[in-house]
Amino acid sequence: MRWWLPVQASSFAPEIDGLFTAILIITGLAFFLVEGSMIWFLIKYRARPGRKATYTHGNVKVEYVWTAFPAVVVIALGLTSNHYWKQIKGRDSVPPNSYPIKVHAKQFEWLFTYPGPDGKLGTDDDITEVRNKLHVPVNRPIVLEEESEDVIHSVFVPAFRLKQDAVPGMHIRAWFIATRPGEYDLGCAELCGMGHYKMHAKVTVQSQAEFDAWLAKAAQGDIE
Amino acid sequence: MTSVAATHDVGHAAHAPTGIWRKYIFSTDHKIVGIQFLFLSLLFLLLGGLLAMQMRWQLGFPNTPMPGGGILPESMAPGGVILPEYYIQLVTMHGTFMVFFALMPLLVGVFANFLIPLKIGAHDMAFPRINMASFWVAFLAGLIMLASLFAPEGAARAGWTMYVPLSARPDLSGADLGQKLWCVSIVVVGLSSILGSLNYITTIINNRAPGMTWFRLPLSIWSLFIVAILGLLALPVLSGAAIMLLFDQTIGTHFFDPAVGGQALLWQHLFWFFGHPEVYILILPAMGMVSDIIANGSRKPIFGYHSMVFAIIAIAFLGWIVWGHHMFMSGMNPTLGSSFMISTMVIAVPSAIKTFNWMGTMWQGNLRFHVPMMCAIAFVAMFVIGGLSGLFMAATPVDMQIHDTYFIVAHIHYVLFGGSLFGLFGAITYWFPKMFGRMMNERWGKIHFWLTFVFYNLTFFPMHILGMAGHMRRIYDPTQYDFLKPYQPLNQFISVCAFLLFASQAIFALNFIISLFRGRKAELNPWQDNGLEWTLPSPAPHGNWERLPTVYRGPYEYSSPQVEEDYLPQSRKLPTDREPAVLAGAVP
Numbered sequence: 001m002r003w004w005l006p007v008q009a010s011s012f013a014p015e016i017d018g019l020f021t022a023i024l025i026i027t028g029l030a031f032f033l034v035e036g037s038m039i040w041f042l043i044k045y046r047a048r049p050g051r052k053a054t055y056t057h058g059n060v061k062v063e064y065v066w067t068a069f070p071a072v073v074v075i076a077l078g079l080t081s082n083h084y085w086k087q088i089k090g091r092d093s094v095p096p097n098s099y100p101i102k103v104h105a106k107q108f109e110w111l112f113t114y115p116g117p118d119g120k121l122g123t124d125d126d127i128t129e130v131r132n133k134l135h136v137p138v139n140r141p142i143v144l145e146e147e148s149e150d151v152i153h154s155v156f157v158p159a160f161r162l163k164q165d166a167v168p169g170m171h172i173r174a175w176f177i178a179t180r181p182g183e184y185d186l187g188c189a190e191l192c193g194m195g196h197y198k199m200h201a202k203v204t205v206q207s208q209a210e211f212d213a214w215l216a217k218a219a220q221g222d223i224e
Numbered sequence: 225m226t227s228v229a230a231t232h233d234v235g236h237a238a239h240a241p242t243g244i245w246r247k248y249i250f251s252t253d254h255k256i257v258g259i260q261f262l263f264l265s266l267l268f269l270l271l272g273g274l275l276a277m278q279m280r281w282q283l284g285f286p287n288t289p290m291p292g293g294g295i296l297p298e299s300m301a302p303g304g305v306i307l308p309e310y311y312i313q314l315v316t317m318h319g320t321f322m323v324f325f326a327l328m329p330l331l332v333g334v335f336a337n338f339l340i341p342l343k344i345g346a347h348d349m350a351f352p353r354i355n356m357a358s359f360w361v362a363f364l365a366g367l368i369m370l371a372s373l374f375a376p377e378g379a380a381r382a383g384w385t386m387y388v389p390l391s392a393r394p395d396l397s398g399a400d401l402g403q404k405l406w407c408v409s410i411v412v413v414g415l416s417s418i419l420g421s422l423n424y425i426t427t428i429i430n431n432r433a434p435g436m437t438w439f440r441l442p443l444s445i446w447s448l449f450i451v452a453i454l455g456l457l458a459l460p461v462l463s464g465a466a467i468m469l470l471f472d473q474t475i476g477t478h479f480f481d482p483a484v485g486g487q488a489l490l491w492q493h494l495f496w497f498f499g500h501p502e503v504y505i506l507i508l509p510a511m512g513m514v515s516d517i518i519a520n521g522s523r524k525p526i527f528g529y530h531s532m533v534f535a536i537i538a539i540a541f542l543g544w545i546v547w548g549h550h551m552f553m554s555g556m557n558p559t560l561g562s563s564f565m566i567s568t569m570v571i572a573v574p575s576a577i578k579t580f581n582w583m584g585t586m587w588q589g590n591l592r593f594h595v596p597m598m599c600a601i602a603f604v605a606m607f608v609i610g611g612l613s614g615l616f617m618a619a620t621p622v623d624m625q626i627h628d629t630y631f632i633v634a635h636i637h638y639v640l641f642g643g644s645l646f647g648l649f650g651a652i653t654y655w656f657p658k659m660f661g662r663m664m665n666e667r668w669g670k671i672h673f674w675l676t677f678v679f680y681n682l683t684f685f686p687m688h689i690l691g692m693a694g695h696m697r698r699i700y701d702p703t704q705y706d707f708l709k710p711y712q713p714l715n716q717f718i719s720v721c722a723f724l725l726f727a728s729q730a731i732f733a734l735n736f737i738i739s740l741f742r743g744r745k746a747e748l749n750p751w752q753d754n755g756l757e758w759t760l761p762s763p764a765p766h767g768n769w770e771r772l773p774t775v776y777r778g779p780y781e782y783s784s785p786q787v788e789e790d791y792l793p794q795s796r797k798l799p800t801d802r803e804p805a806v807l808a809g810a811v812p
Contacts, residue, residue: 169482
């Protein structure tokens with residue numbers, strides 16, 4: 001069991017984890033400052049007979065400071081987050097040379113369609129409806145073309161820090177670069193019905209040569 | 225006070241109903257209505273907790289017979305083993321009962337009703353009959369929601385957020401009547417909220433006692449006022465959406481069904497446009513009451529009263545423009561995500577102001593650790609954690625990892641349990657003497673507080689770790705996933721702590737019930753508070769005041785150099801005080 005985020009297996013995992021760590025440091029400081037001084041106040045100013053509390057209604061200068069300081073911090077945090085957000089999820093962030101894989105979600109399975117030798121989806125040589133197996137070549141931009149047949153599902157690969165809902169009636173793209181060969185879990189993150197808990201797929205990150213070999217076998221229907 | 229008004233006052237008090245039926249059941253007395261809400265919502269709190277315990281059993285010990293589970297029918301838990309379709313009903317109904325039938329009525333139904341006339345110095349609500357109706361409509365809504373548990377295919381099962389198309393199509397969710405009853409109940413409970421809100425707003429604007437200016441209102445009343453406005457504007461949106469969903473389910477409309485031209489995301493926009501103001505409805509009243517209690521426990525005026533008021537207003541205003549942060553992963557335009565991220569981040573500012581002001585109030589105080597004060601301090605401490613963890617999910621890239629995971633479950637429970645529920649434990653203990661004329665037991669109150677505080681943190685803090693690992697919400701069996709198998713011991717630990725947390729609540733229940741009958745008789749002003757309600761006998765009589773009080777100062781004049789004692793009631797006239805001008809059109 002890890003007490004931290006999962007292994008980093010995609011190109012933007014280090015960025016997201018870095019942002020997570022930065023927020024943890026900021027909030028951690030705020031946490032210790034607030035809770036620490038509160039505990040100190042609780043001990044120092046506990047009731048004692050014969051003493052009266054200081055009669056004051058506040059201090060405008062102090063209040064300006066503790067309004068302005070968090071405001072600056074959170075706006076800076078928002079702008080930094082937005083920088084990465086645009087890189088990862090922005091509409092035009094998908095690299096043009098991305099390898100497309102169609103994800104067709106339905107209760108309760110994932111059907112992946114891989115482009116054939118022409119590298120394009122929607123042509124006759126597509127390898128269609130590979131059930132619950134997502135294979136991707138390492139270090140190459142992949143774009144998932146998500147759609148759903150029935151209800152809302154959500155592609156979630158914790159090792160990639162990747163999450164994107166698949167919504168019926170919508171065509172949604174999500175891209176990533178897998179950086180670490182291995183086998184990972186893909187789960188459904190949106191409650192999609194009775195079988196929500198078992199709607200999982202395996203993600204295999206492999207070298208381009210291994211991937212090509214697997215895809216050739218898949219084209220023969222020889223992968224179960 | 226004119227003689228005409230005085231005659232009217234006497235007349236009002238003389239109207240006190242005598243029969244049990246009018247006095248306790250169909251009562252228009254705001255205090256009785258509040259107490260009715262209290263009993264009803266505490267029962268729903270217990271029910272919501274029972275549902276949560278079953279979920280925790282399944283998560284900690286999947287596919288093993290639940291102790292006592294044998295009494296459940298085959299369709300839920302054959303042989304005591306919870307079925308997946310029952311599990312998602314538990315998920316759905318736990319959230320629904322807790323939000324709509326436990327927390328919201330506890331915070332608003334109980335305390336807006338009980339406190340507003342008492343604290344502003346009024347005989348009753350502006351519309352007592354509408355007030356009575358708001359309770360009975362809520363009662364009806366509760367009955368409908370309870371009935372849905374016994375629907376043939378079971379209760380609603382699309383999560384308390386009821387996302388479409390799952391909730392709209394029985395063939396996809398497996399529930400039919402249960403889903404419809406959910407919609408009907410939500411429309412009815414919305415009506416109750418609207419009736420209540422209209423009443424609270426009207427009463428606070430019109431029925432304040434002479435001298436009770438806006439900036440002499442206690443912060444509890446300010447937050448209840450703002451919450452009533454939120455409720456009045458937000459609940460109709462939910463009701464409208466629920467009616468659309470009901471039409472989709474029953475008469476063949478397709479508002480939300482993409483297969484025939486509907487929009488799946490439309491529901492999410494409507495739901496969260498209601499839903500985010502709703503979470504402030506669920507926290508602001510607790511913030512207000514905690515402010516009153518902290519000033520009292522610190523024996524010090526609230527630090528920065530005006531900025532506290534403006535922070536409440538700012539939170540409420542910003543609450544309307546952050547709903548999209550629930551939809552960062554929904555496929556909504558990512559540019560829209562950017563603006564929702566910034567507005568969400570900014571809401572941290574008024575929250576921080578409130579926290580710093582509570583600390584400023586304790587600073588150089590003379591702190592009395594009575595049970596309500598301990599609960600109020602826990603509120604602040606836990607709200608800080610819940611608020612700070614909100615920054616992680618507000619940051620859209622980080623949200624990619626933790627969205628729809630147990631990190632979110634941890635966050636909402638830090639705000640609503642660690643925050644609102646601790647605030648409520650404090651508020652119930654604080655105003656119990658004015659409701660029932662007796663005190664709750666101090667020692668058992670402290671034992672309950674410590675057990676709850678410890679097991680609450682042991683239950684919910686580790687959920688952050690699960691969420692970071694990617695443990696999805698609402699999954700029936702985490703051991704299905706290889707990456708979650710190593711976390712099963714942690715899930716078991718959380719479950720055991722949750723059981724102990726639940727068991728600890730028996731102390732509160734017993735303390736509450738026994739104190740009702742055997743508690744120490746309460747004097748007029750047991751907490752030495754400045755509020756108007758503490759000048760009345762305990763319990764407060766029907767019609768509250770024979771003659772309405774006159775208000776000379778704000779509610780937080782503790783340790784004032786003007787008097788010997790460390791408190792100075794709002795209605796106590798010092799030689800230097802002048803009579804306030806009577807408000808034109810004020811109801812005496």
